[in-house]
Amino acid sequence: MAITPSAEPKTNHIGLSVLDYKGGKTTLCAGCGHNAISERIIEAMYEMGVKPERVAKLSGIGCSSKSPAYFMNRSHSFNSVHGRMPSVASGALLANRNLIALGVSGDGDTVSIGIGQFVHLMRRNLPLIYIIEDNGVYGLTKGQFSATADLGSKLKSGVINDLPPIDTCGLAIELGATFVARSFSGDKRQLSTMLKAAIAHHGTVMLDVVSPCVTFNDHEGSTKSYKYVKDHDEALQELSFVAHFEEIDVEYDPGTTANVTMHDGSSLRLRKLEEDYDPTNRIAAMTRLSEAHDKGEVLTGVFYVNTKAPSFLEMLNLVDEPLATLPESMTRPGREALEAAMEELR
Amino acid sequence: MIEYMKEYRIGPDGKATFAIVQAEDELAAIGMVIGAGWAGARSMTATAGPGISLMSEFAGLAYYAEIPGVIWDIQRVGPSTGLPTRTSQGDILATAFLSHGDTKHIMLIPSSVAECFNMASDAFNLAEQFQTLVFVMSDLDLGMNNWMSDPFEYPTTPIKRGKVLAKEELDKLGGFARYKDLDGDGVGYRTLPGTDHPAAAYFTRGSGHNDKSNYSERPDDYENNMERLNRKFETARSFVPRPEILKGANAKIGIIAYGTSHWGVIESRDQLRAEYAIETDYLRLRAYPFTREVHEFIEQHDRIYVVEQNRDAQMLSLLKLDLKPELITRLRSISHLDGLPLDARSVTDELSTMEGK
Numbered sequence: 279m280a281i282t283p284s285a286e287p288k289t290n291h292i293g294l295s296v297l298d299y300k301g302g303k304t305t306l307c308a309g310c311g312h313n314a315i316s317e318r319i320i321e322a323m324y325e326m327g328v329k330p331e332r333v334a335k336l337s338g339i340g341c342s343s344k345s346p347a348y349f350m351n352r353s354h355s356f357n358s359v360h361g362r363m364p365s366v367a368s369g370a371l372l373a374n375r376n377l378i379a380l381g382v383s384g385d386g387d388t389v390s391i392g393i394g395q396f397v398h399l400m401r402r403n404l405p406l407i408y409i410i411e412d413n414g415v416y417g418l419t420k421g422q423f424s425a426t427a428d429l430g431s432k433l434k435s436g437v438i439n440d441l442p443p444i445d446t447c448g449l450a451i452e453l454g455a456t457f458v459a460r461s462f463s464g465d466k467r468q469l470s471t472m473l474k475a476a477i478a479h480h481g482t483v484m485l486d487v488v489s490p491c492v493t494f495n496d497h498e499g500s501t502k503s504y505k506y507v508k509d510h511d512e513a514l515q516e517l518s519f520v521a522h523f524e525e526i527d528v529e530y531d532p533g534t535t536a537n538v539t540m541h542d543g544s545s546l547r548l549r550k551l552e553e554d555y556d557p558t559n560r561i562a563a564m565t566r567l568s569e570a571h572d573k574g575e576v577l578t579g580v581f582y583v584n585t586k587a588p589s590f591l592e593m594l595n596l597v598d599e600p601l602a603t604l605p606e607s608m609t610r611p612g613r614e615a616l617e618a619a620m621e622e623l624r
Numbered sequence: 625m626i627e628y629m630k631e632y633r634i635g636p637d638g639k640a641t642f643a644i645v646q647a648e649d650e651l652a653a654i655g656m657v658i659g660a661g662w663a664g665a666r667s668m669t670a671t672a673g674p675g676i677s678l679m680s681e682f683a684g685l686a687y688y689a690e691i692p693g694v695i696w697d698i699q700r701v702g703p704s705t706g707l708p709t710r711t712s713q714g715d716i717l718a719t720a721f722l723s724h725g726d727t728k729h730i731m732l733i734p735s736s737v738a739e740c741f742n743m744a745s746d747a748f749n750l751a752e753q754f755q756t757l758v759f760v761m762s763d764l765d766l767g768m769n770n771w772m773s774d775p776f777e778y779p780t781t782p783i784k785r786g787k788v789l790a791k792e793e794l795d796k797l798g799g800f801a802r803y804k805d806l807d808g809d810g811v812g813y814r815t816l817p818g819t820d821h822p823a824a825a826y827f828t829r830g831s832g833h834n835d836k837s838n839y840s841e842r843p844d845d846y847e848n849n850m851e852r853l854n855r856k857f858e859t860a861r862s863f864v865p866r867p868e869i870l871k872g873a874n875a876k877i878g879i880i881a882y883g884t885s886h887w888g889v890i891e892s893r894d895q896l897r898a899e900y901a902i903e904t905d906y907l908r909l910r911a912y913p914f915t916r917e918v919h920e921f922i923e924q925h926d927r928i929y930v931v932e933q934n935r936d937a938q939m940l941s942l943l944k945l946d947l948k949p950e951l952i953t954r955l956r957s958i959s960h961l962d963g964l965p966l967d968a969r970s971v972t973d974e975l976s977t978m979e980g981k
Binding site: 354357359365373604620 | 628631632633635637638639640641642643645647648649651652653654655656657658659660661662663664665666667681682685689775776778779782783815816817818819820821822824825826827828829830831839
C-alpha cells in the first residue's frame, strides 16, 4: 500500500507550530463568541511568533475568565477573583516586566464588580492586553443584564433594559489607555489584526470584543446577538498589519491609509472608511463613539492609538531584568548601609 | 521607606530594583501583592483593620492558590472606623481566619521597632517557604508613636526563596505537579511565569483543583488538598518565631501576652512581686500558629493570665482551639480596652484581685 508522507508541520518564525499554542478543550457553549476569540488569540500569538512561555494569562471570574484554560497551555495562567484581575496583572507585570500579559475579562467582571480596578488600570498605561469578552449578560448565572447592555435591549424573558450602558472604549480613552479598539468575535480578520497590533504595542491595550452569548442573549430584541451585530456593524477602518519580522512590505497610499508604527517596529495600517478619522486624536475618538451610540451603530475599529506615552514600567524606571529574579547582591544592601541608616537616626 | 529605597535600591545603571505603587484601595493593594508573589517577587503592603476587612476575599485566594505575600496590620480600635487614632489588638481573631471557607494564616507579632525590623525579613522568608500570606500584627502604638530602640542588627539569616523549580530542574524532572506533596511537609513546588520550559506552566485558580492544578470538584481531590493545606500549616508551627519566656522563682502562675502589651506586663510583674509577693512566669507570644513551647508553658502552670488589648479575649480564644480540654480551664483573661497603650497598674490590679489579694 502506498504511503503518503505527511508534510512537515507549518511553523512560525520561532519554529513553533500552531499546536504549540493550543489549550484545553472548551467547556463553554457550542457557538459561544468566546471560543472564537480564543481561536483568534492562538492565531495572533502564533503568527507573531510569541514564545508561549513568555505569556502570562490573567482573568477574573465568569465565562470569559474561564477561557484562558482553552488556549495556550504552555503559558502560565491565573484565574483570580471577580473583578480584580487588573491588580493581580499589575503585580505580576511589575515582578516580571518581560512577561507578555494578556488579561481576559468579561462585561460583568469589568464593568460592574471590576469597574474600580478597570478605571485605575487604564490610568497607568501598564503594558497589558486587556480583552473584554462582551456579551451584555451574566452567562454563568442565567443571563441577567450586565452594565454594557444597551438601553431597550430585551432579555429572553422579555425584560427590557432601562439603564444606559457603560462604554468601555470611551471610558478607556478618557482615562489614558493607549490602544483602544472594539471588534466582533465573528470578524476573524479584524480581530486577528487588532490582536497582532496589540502584541506589538507596549502600553495598555483595551480591546472590547462583542461576543454573543448563544444561550442567553442571541435572540430577537437583543443588541448583542450575532444577527444584530452583523446588521449594525460599522467598521471605522479596514485594518492590515505588517509584523516587524516580515520582509515584504506592501505599498500604501497615505491619502487613504493611516500608518501607525508600533513599538516593536511593526506597522498597523488603517485604511480609512470614514474620511479624516484620525486614530491618534483622543477627542475625535470620543466624539465618534458618542455619535455611534446615538445612531445605534455597533462601531468597530481602532479608535485610538498613542505610541508616545510612557508606560508604567518606564515611569517607575525599573531595571531591565525581572524584579522577581534579581540576585541577593542587588536586593540586600550591605552592612554599611544599615549602619549608615542607624547613624542618621541617632 | 521610599527615601531608603531611592538611596539603597538603585542599580549601577540608575534604575530601580524595586517598585512602589500607590494602589487605589486595599483590594488593589493586596491584589498587586498577590500578582507579584505569583510572578516570584517579594511583595508587601501595610494597612489597618478596615483594610484587613477589605482584603478578606483575596486573602482566601492566596491561602488556597498558595501564593506568598506579606501584609502588615497596624491594628487600631474597631469595630468599623472605631477609634482610628487609638491602639488595640482587636484584629487577631479576624486575621487568623481571614476569608470564607476553612482558611487560616500565619501571623507574626512584634513588640518593638527592632522586632518589626527582624520580622519584616522573617515574614518574607516564611511567606516564600510556605507559599502563603504572612500577616505581621503590629499596632498603632508601635506603628505611629515614637519609640527608643537600640540600633538594628544586620540580618544574618539568608534570604530563602522557597521551593521554586527553574528551567534546569524541569529539564531533569521532565515536568511537575504544582500541588503534589513530595516532601511530606505539605508544601508543593512552584514555577514562575516566564520560566523558559514547555512544562513549566500551570493554571493557578481559586476554584477546586487537583495536584496538577486542574479544575476539579471530585470529593477526594478537595479533601486531599484541604488536608495537605492543614499539614502545611502544622509544618509552619515549627518554623515561626518562638516565644520569649521569662521565668520567676517557682511560679505557679503564668502570664501570656504579646505585641506592645509586653512593656506593661514586664513592669506589672515587678509590681506583683514587690507589692503582693506574687511570682509569675511570663511567655511572650511572637507568632501564630502556636509553637510547642506555648503548650508546654500552659502545662507547667496552674493558672495562666492572658493579657491582651481587646474585649473578647481573642488570643485566649485561639489558644482554646489548640489546647487539650483539661488545660483550657487554666486560662484567665485580662483585657484592656481603652485605646491607650497597656499600663502596668491595670494588669497588676486585675491579676492581684483575681488571685484574691
